[in-house]
Amino acid sequence: MKNIKTIISYLKPYKKTIFLGVCCLIIVDGLQMIVPKIIQHIIDFMHLPDFSLMTIFKFSVLIIILAVAMSILRYLWRLLFFQNAYKIERKIRNDYYDHLQKLSSKFFQNHNTGKLMAYATNDLRAVRMLFGIGVVLAFDVILMFVATLSLMININFHLTIYAIIPMPIVIFIMIFFGRKLHHLFGKVQKTFATMSDSVQESISGIRVIKSFVREKAYKNRVGEIAFDLMKENLHLTKIWGMFFPAMFAIIGISLLLTLYFGGTKTILGEITIGEFVAFNSYLHMLIWPVIAIGWIVNLFQRGTASLNRIQKIMDEKPEIVDTKKVDKSIKKIDGKIEFRNLTFSYPDSKHIILNGISFSVNRGETLAIVGKTGEGKSTLIKLLTRINNPPENSIFIDNKDIYKVPLSILRKNIAVVTQDIFLFSTSIEENIKFGKSEVSGKEIVNVTELAHFQHEITEFSQKIKSVIGEKGVSLSGGQKQRLAMARALIKNAPILILDDAFSSVDTQTENIILENLQKHNKNKTTLIIAHRISTMQHADKIIVLDKGKIVEKGNHEKLLKSGGLYYDIYQKQRLKEELKI
Ligand SMILES: Nc1ncnc2c1ncn2[C@@H]1O[C@H](COP(=O)(O)OP(=O)(O)OP(=O)(O)O)[C@@H](O)[C@H]1O
Numbered sequence: 001m002k003n004i005k006t007i008i009s010y011l012k013p014y015k016k017t018i019f020l021g022v023c024c025l026i027i028v029d030g031l032q033m034i035v036p037k038i039i040q041h042i043i044d045f046m047h048l049p050d051f052s053l054m055t056i057f058k059f060s061v062l063i064i065i066l067a068v069a070m071s072i073l074r075y076l077w078r079l080l081f082f083q084n085a086y087k088i089e090r091k092i093r094n095d096y097y098d099h100l101q102k103l104s105s106k107f108f109q110n111h112n113t114g115k116l117m118a119y120a121t122n123d124l125r126a127v128r129m130l131f132g133i134g135v136v137l138a139f140d141v142i143l144m145f146v147a148t149l150s151l152m153i154n155i156n157f158h159l160t161i162y163a164i165i166p167m168p169i170v171i172f173i174m175i176f177f178g179r180k181l182h183h184l185f186g187k188v189q190k191t192f193a194t195m196s197d198s199v200q201e202s203i204s205g206i207r208v209i210k211s212f213v214r215e216k217a218y219k220n221r222v223g224e225i226a227f228d229l230m231k232e233n234l235h236l237t238k239i240w241g242m243f244f245p246a247m248f249a250i251i252g253i254s255l256l257l258t259l260y261f262g263g264t265k266t267i268l269g270e271i272t273i274g275e276f277v278a279f280n281s282y283l284h285m286l287i288w289p290v291i292a293i294g295w296i297v298n299l300f301q302r303g304t305a306s307l308n309r310i311q312k313i314m315d316e317k318p319e320i321v322d323t324k325k326v327d328k329s330i331k332k333i334d335g336k337i338e339f340r341n342l343t344f345s346y347p348d349s350k351h352i353i354l355n356g357i358s359f360s361v362n363r364g365e366t367l368a369i370v371g372k373t374g375e376g377k378s379t380l381i382k383l384l385t386r387i388n389n390p391p392e393n394s395i396f397i398d399n400k401d402i403y404k405v406p407l408s409i410l411r412k413n414i415a416v417v418t419q420d421i422f423l424f425s426t427s428i429e430e431n432i433k434f435g436k437s438e439v440s441g442k443e444i445v446n447v448t449e450l451a452h453f454q455h456e457i458t459e460f461s462q463k464i465k466s467v468i469g470e471k472g473v474s475l476s477g478g479q480k481q482r483l484a485m486a487r488a489l490i491k492n493a494p495i496l497i498l499d500d501a502f503s504s505v506d507t508q509t510e511n512i513i514l515e516n517l518q519k520h521n522k523n524k525t526t527l528i529i530a531h532r533i534s535t536m537q538h539a540d541k542i543i544v545l546d547k548g549k550i551v552e553k554g555n556h557e558k559l560l561k562s563g564g565l566y567y568d569i570y571q572k573q574r575l576k577e578e579l580k581i
């Protein structure tokens with residue numbers, strides 16, 4: 001029922017063209033019904049004295065005209081319906097993609113990419129078939145069925161009854177096969193999704209697979225799934241293959257009954273020869289809708305099963321949205337950040353990651369966050385950018401609860417270099433421009449210089465136009481980090497966050513970048529997460545996280561004096577440096 005509603009809602013905008021298409025269809029079907037009638041008349045009038053070759057010629061011309069008219073109209077309805085189907089497919093694909101963009105990272109953790117891709121390709125194709133050929137056939141079949149049956153009854157009621165005796169068996173076969181096919185089709189779709197997922201994973205993880213010498217294991221894994229897919233498809237083909245012969249066998253019985261009873265009636269003079277011939281023509285016309293019903297059932301089952309899968313994703317509620325608290329009048333952010341007694345654990349987990357976190361950073365200040373791995377530093381950033389939702393009244397931006405700031409404004413005004421960097425396989429320039437729609441060449445040079453990346457770019461053969469990844473340049477870890485930094489800097493946001501952004505950069509380069517930032521980012525609030533003391537020693541404030549709590553707060557000198565955890569880290573790192581020398 002819900003399916004029908006969804007189907008109708010997608011068809012609604014196209015009601016005019018659908019109406020036009022249906023009109024063409026009705027006319028074609030109507031004209032089709034006339035042809036046997038003409039033949040009936042030719043046969044029945046043949047023995048009359050005034051019948052001449054001229055009459056046959058006239059009727060033949062009529063049949064030709066009808067055939068041409070039918071061809072044109074058939075072309076028209078096909079065009080109208082198929083165009084609609086492609087438009088609807090595009091609409092669903094856009095809706096689906098838009099929706100995916102709104103969903104939280106948690107959703108993507110729980111759904112694998114292969115399946116989501118299969119929905120957008122394979123399933124959507126099945127949906128298009130449903131909206132295109134499926135809808136047309138449904139109309140056509142009903143129309144043809146009713147029309148031919150009425151005309152058959154009009155010739156002879158009893159003969160019609162004999163002719164359609166086998167039809168209930170056809171319906172039974174249809175239901176039986178329909179259910180089986182539906183089930184098998186679902187299985188095939190599922191396996192296909194699993195396969196595309198494995199293939200995708202084995203391609204994107206090829207470096208790891210190679211370095212662990214796991215090529216064979218992965219090949220076997222994909223091979224096994226491909227084998228399952230083949231087996232399921234073969235099974236489907238077997239059942240599908242049985243479907244038509246069974247159908248034709250039953251239809252054969254119907255033709256046989258007509259021949260016997262119709263022949264008898266003609267001999268007895270109950271019907272004319274012309275009528276007998278016309279009746280046979282109509283019976284043949286009835287075969288089409290009966291067979292088509294099977295196809296339609298299949299198209300609808302495939303289409304609705306696919307639509308269901310897509311619908312299920314569409315029903316997923318985006319978790320991270322603007323709440324009722326949002327203040328739409330907020331258009332920009334000044335840059336003050338405050339955490340007030342924030343305690344957080346991830347949904348579905350009892351483990352408290354952050355416990356009673358309080359600190360504040362004023363506009364233009366730099367705050368460094370230090371702590372052991374897994375302490376919750378990145379989590380802190382995820383809460384500040386609302387990749388995960390923080391508790392209410394625990395994070396304040398410009399003295400306003402973070403929920404008051406519209407999500408789009410919040411994210412536009414925070415530039416982040418995330419710990420795991422994702423770059424698109426386009427040019428370096430495109431990657432940098434990603435954070436902003438309109439940028440000048442000068443701005444790009446400016447940010448690459450700030451990120452101390454400019455001189456390396458000039459060494460690439462295509463310079464800034466060099467494509468990253470496949471068939472393009474391969475960037476080193478440090479180059480990736482600096483590219484990500486340039487991408488963040490071009491946003492020119494009042495808040496800049498660097499989450500472990502120097503981990504692959506040597507200390508010398510790091511110092512240059514930090515100095516650049518100090519000079520050019522004076523008014524910007526900067527949050528730096530780092531493991532090296534050298535990265536954070538010039539920060540205005542430093543907080544030290546341990547077991548989910550802030551254990552130390554202050555600047556470099558103060559923390560060194562207090563001799564706590566920060567001092568320990570500092571000593572250890574200094575010792576390491578000295579040993580290296
Ligand atoms: N999406 C998530 N769901 C549940 N737990 C998570 C999730 N993301 C991170 N965690 C857990 O939260 C804790 C803190 O992770 P986080 O990434 O914030 O650490 P971190 O301080 O940034 O560590 P590192 O220095 O290694 O980057 C870890 O124990 C991690 O397992």
Ligand SMILES: [Mg+2]
Nearest residue numbers: 377378379419
């Ligand atoms: Mg981290």
